[in-house]
Amino acid sequence: MKRVLNPIALSDRQFNWLVVALMSVGFLALIAAGAAAAYVVSRNQAQTGWVTHTYEVERGIFEYRLLFERIETARRGYMLTQQPSFLQSYEEASVGVPRALARVRRLTADNPAQKRPVARLEQLDRAQKELADESVALVRSGRAMDALRRFGVDGSIAIVREMRRVTDRMFAEENRLLALREAEQVRTGRLFYWVIGVAALLLLGVAALSLVVIRRYVTELGRSQGALRQLNEGLEDAVKTRTADLQRANEEIQRFAYIVSHDLRSPLVNVMGFTAELKAATKPLAALIDRAEEEAPHIVDEEARLAAREDLPEAIGFIRASTQKMDRLINAILKLSREGRRVITPERLDMAALIEGIRGSLAHRLDAAGAEVRVDMPLPAIVSDRVAIEQVFSNLIENAVKYAAPGRPGVVEVRGRREGPRLIYEVADNGRGIDPKDHERVFDLFRRSGVQDQPGEGIGLAHVRALVYRLGGTIGVESQLGSGATFRVVLPAILVKEGERQS
Amino acid sequence: MNGQQSVNIVMVEDDEGHARLIEKNIRRAGISNAIRHFTDGTSALDYLFHHPEGPAANGPALVLLDLNLPDMSGTDILVRLKEDTSPLRRTPVVVLTTTDDKVEIQRCYDLGCNVYITKPVDYESFAQAIRQLGLFLSVIQVPDPEE
Numbered sequence: 016m017k018r019v020l021n022p023i024a025l026s027d028r029q030f031n032w033l034v035v036a037l038m039s040v041g042f043l044a045l046i047a048a049g050a051a052a053a054y055v056v057s058r059n060q061a062q063t064g065w066v067t068h069t070y071e072v073e074r075g076i077f078e079y080r081l082l083f084e085r086i087e088t089a090r091r092g093y094m095l096t097q098q099p100s101f102l103q104s105y106e107e108a109s110v111g112v113p114r115a116l117a118r119v120r121r122l123t124a125d126n127p128a129q130k131r132p133v134a135r136l137e138q139l140d141r142a143q144k145e146l147a148d149e150s151v152a153l154v155r156s157g158r159a160m161d162a163l164r165r166f167g168v169d170g171s172i173a174i175v176r177e178m179r180r181v182t183d184r185m186f187a188e189e190n191r192l193l194a195l196r197e198a199e200q201v202r203t204g205r206l207f208y209w210v211i212g213v214a215a216l217l218l219l220g221v222a223a224l225s226l227v228v229i230r231r232y233v234t235e236l237g238r239s240q241g242a243l244r245q246l247n248e249g250l251e252d253a254v255k256t257r258t259a260d261l262q263r264a265n266e267e268i269q270r271f272a273y274i275v276s277h278d279l280r281s282p283l284v285n286v287m288g289f290t291a292e293l294k295a296a297t298k299p300l301a302a303l304i305d306r307a308e309e310e311a312p313h314i315v316d317e318e319a320r321l322a323a324r325e326d327l328p329e330a331i332g333f334i335r336a337s338t339q340k341m342d343r344l345i346n347a348i349l350k351l352s353r354e355g356r357r358v359i360t361p362e363r364l365d366m367a368a369l370i371e372g373i374r375g376s377l378a379h380r381l382d383a384a385g386a387e388v389r390v391d392m393p394l395p396a397i398v399s400d401r402v403a404i405e406q407v408f409s410n411l412i413e414n415a416v417k418y419a420a421p422g423r424p425g426v427v428e429v430r431g432r433r434e435g436p437r438l439i440y441e442v443a444d445n446g447r448g449i450d451p452k453d454h455e456r457v458f459d460l461f462r463r464s465g466v467q468d469q470p471g472e473g474i475g476l477a478h479v480r481a482l483v484y485r486l487g488g489t490i491g492v493e494s495q496l497g498s499g500a501t502f503r504v505v506l507p508a509i510l511v512k513e514g515e516r517q518s
Numbered sequence: 519m520n521g522q523q524s525v526n527i528v529m530v531e532d533d534e535g536h537a538r539l540i541e542k543n544i545r546r547a548g549i550s551n552a553i554r555h556f557t558d559g560t561s562a563l564d565y566l567f568h569h570p571e572g573p574a575a576n577g578p579a580l581v582l583l584d585l586n587l588p589d590m591s592g593t594d595i596l597v598r599l600k601e602d603t604s605p606l607r608r609t610p611v612v613v614l615t616t617t618d619d620k621v622e623i624q625r626c627y628d629l630g631c632n633v634y635i636t637k638p639v640d641y642e643s644f645a646q647a648i649r650q651l652g653l654f655l656s657v658i659q660v661p662d663p664e665e
Contacts, residue, residue: 280616282533284535284536284616284639285539287641288641289539291642291645342639342640345639
């Protein structure tokens with residue numbers, strides 16, 4: 016058969032995996048976009064720094080050029096007019112020149128292409144300064160004509176022109192750099208927009224995906240909540256119905272047990288009564304046989320003798336033993352059914368005192384068996400029915416003493432602890448133990464376990480279990496054959512009276 | 519029991535065997551009064567109240583009453599016997615039954631029963647109880663029914 020694959024119908028599990036994977040990818044991409052944006056911004060900042068730097072270099076060169084032009088102008092003006100204002104202007108400019116030139120040198124130190132022009136400029140500057148100082152000195156000493164004459168031949172004009180050319184070249188170089196850097200800045204800016212755009216798209220995608228997932232989960236959650244609520248309501252109703260059913264069934268069983276056991280007693284009285292009459296009647300019969308044997312042995316045959324002396328007493332003995340046992344069993348059922356109908360009255364019980372009371376009532380048996388009962392203090396108090404609790408624990412302790420291991424003095428330990436709204440009491444012994452396969456059976460009516468060397472009908476634990484159930488608790492046993500048994504009784508710490516539990 | 523007019527014992531007991539055992543043991547206690555036995559409530563009531571030889575019309579009686587009867591409860595008979603308008607309201611009633619339920623015992627005494635005895639299942643105890651009852655019957659005074 017061909018297997019049909021449906022790629023759309025993903026299982027819930029696969030869908031969940033896919034969603035988790037997609038969201039992880041989305042978030043990773045977002046982080047990457049963030050990092051890229053940060054990188055681009057920092058790069059843009061660096062580029063802006065460089066552009067500013069280029070402008071600064073240009074300004075430096077421009078300043079220097081202004082200064083050397085001013086020197087030249089002042090020198091020439093001073094030579095022609097001998098006006099002291101030119102001298103003043105000259106001196107002012109002379110002070111600024113070395114500073115401006117040093118600045119240009121410092122700013123262009125990173126660019127090898129500008130190193131040579133700067134060096135050349137310094138050379139020219141020194142030459143210009145020398146010649147200009149000479150001219151100024153001559154004019155001051157009144158030899159203005161000499162100065163003018165020398166100016167015409169000392170190459171000053173060529174130097175200044177050369178200086179202009181060099182600075183022009185430097186400007187050109189800086190402008191070239193500026194264009195390059197500005198173009199780069201524009202590119203980075205564009206890249207930044209791209210990154211932001213991609214990040215925004217990613218963000219939108221992740222947000223949409225998250226929305227879908229959340230919506231899906233919310234819908235699912237709502238649906239399961241609704242289902243849960245429905246289930247809960249149904250459950251409450253079911254519990255109520257079941258409780259009512261159980262109570263009815265329990266009452267029915269109690270009534271049934273009562274009627275059956277009661278009505279069984281009536282015929283039993285007859286069986287036992289007439290058996291006793293029979294037994295009484297065998298005596299004269301036996302006497303008759305005895306006399307007949309003595310006086311007329313020929314009329315007594317073997318069969319008659321056996322019937323009167325053995326068969327009849329034996330049959331009557333068995334009937335009596337069986338009916339007596341049956342009577343005990345019926346009484347046990349009656350007792351159980353009566354216990355079930357008894358009104359429960361919860362009260363606060365000091366368990367330590369209660370166990371002490373049981374120990375007192377068993378003192379004789381404990382002494383006889385050489386056993387002891389230890390109470391592991393503190394024993395939590397309980398609010399429950401006194402008679403029922405007394406019967407439960409005295410049965411358990413009595414059993415523990417009764418089924419001691421041969422050759423080992425019995426030690427019974429009673430302990431208790433609280434767990435939430437419930438109390439857990441344990442009656443532990445070092446007795447002969449119970450085979451694990453019989454752990455359920457021992458609580459059944461008329462069922463016993465192990466070596467049958469102790470009197471009893473198998474009623475005690477059935478009674479205990481019925482009582483514990485009646486008190487809203489549970490009982491269980493932990494044991495291995497030969498290594499003692501621990502009976503664990505779990506009871507509500509506060510017993511609510513029947514009928515008050517509802518509503 | 520009363521010397522001049524012998525007291526009839528009316529036994530209402532649905533179980534023939536029980537009735538026989540009771541009668542035997544009463545006889546063994548030396549009681550020779552007539553015992554009338556009924557296995558159902560209707561005929562017993564009929565005899566008690568309407569029969570010409572019954573206690574209502576004819577002489578004192580003592581009633582041995584079982585509570586579990588096929589047609590009615592023994593307590594119904596007890597109520598009829600002990601109600602204010604009954605001519606037999608002073609007739610001693612011994613409830614002799616298998617029930618040892620406390621509530622039931624209380625109810626019977628409330629309704630006016632004079633003695634309540636639980637039939638022991640164990641025959642020795644049963645026989646002894648009936649014989650003691652016989653001894654008891656031999657000494658009690660029984661009033662005449664209302665004229």
